[in-house]
Amino acid sequence: MAFVRILYASEHHSTQEIAERIGARLRTHGHRAEVQALDPAPGRQGLDQADALVMGSAVHDGAWLPEAEAAVRGGAEQLREQPVWMFSVGMSAALPKPLRLLADRAEQPPIAALVDVVRPQEHRRFSGVIRREHLDREGAVLFRLLGCRYGDHRDWAAVEAWADEIAGQLDELPAHGPAE
Template sequence: MGTTTPRVAVIYATAQGSTREIADFIGAYLTARGAAVEVADVEHAPELTPFDAIVLGSAVHDLALLPEMAEFVRSHRHELQTHSLWLFSVGLGPALVGPAGRRIGHVVPRKIAALRDSITPRDFHAFAGHYERAGVSLPARALYRLLGGARYGDLRDWSDITIWTDTIAQALHLQQAQATPTHP
């Protein structure tokens, strides 16, 4: 990286906004550390060539990244492999605290693992997102509770997100932030 300002693209796919808020926070944090950051949803992703590093993030539905992120990864696989790359997902698994849920929640679903392995990011991290009770069937709510779902609502762990983003900043040799951006 030298003395030039590292350019970072943070590209995300969101279903209900939770992943966008995490991507915005990551972008703000890396900006506060001195990077030139562009945050964009996957449908408006910038040309990747000018960037030194790329952070990809997607919500998880049906044990897979959202289709638009999966398609982006497949169609840009070779280009992504030439950049410093990080990948995160946002889903329910990391929020499960029961004995069975902890085991299940730490397993990377097969479709996500295959996509991750096709681009070999420096790191992959799964974060919890939002899980609202409204509109969820009784059997699904029962399963959630059985697996150790302790509560509904915003399940994101912002300190975990900050720590992970800090590892990206360190890998890019960014300066210390004067202030840490706030999260939603």
């Protein structure tokens, strides 16, 4: 049994709910999982207080939220010394099919840079929830012009399957750290 900390940055709760689902799924596999929002204060993320980490952030303007980026950059050394999985929550499923295919193939440079800093076991991308009230006026106009769809685009089966994969990899880790 591993102690896993799931840290997230979420603006509209979509990423938070994905983090909570990952935590719940890891618990069904017998792991101890603690889910918490990333603390924007330096040194307050608890990066070194777990056997493994799962870190995720909402993606706005092609980048992780500032508190998530700060946690990665500020804790890079610690993050490279332990098993880490990363996930990003964007809106690719809200895009019309041709744009969605493009978005699914492209990695945003700011996110790719964070992945390079950490070198996680894996980085996954999920779609989240997009509602009209999440966008300013210009964003809403562009959203409509592109033919995008509002709604909850989370693929819970994919989230749970990924959590199951993480659980399997955790089972193979040597027991260490504050697992109790």
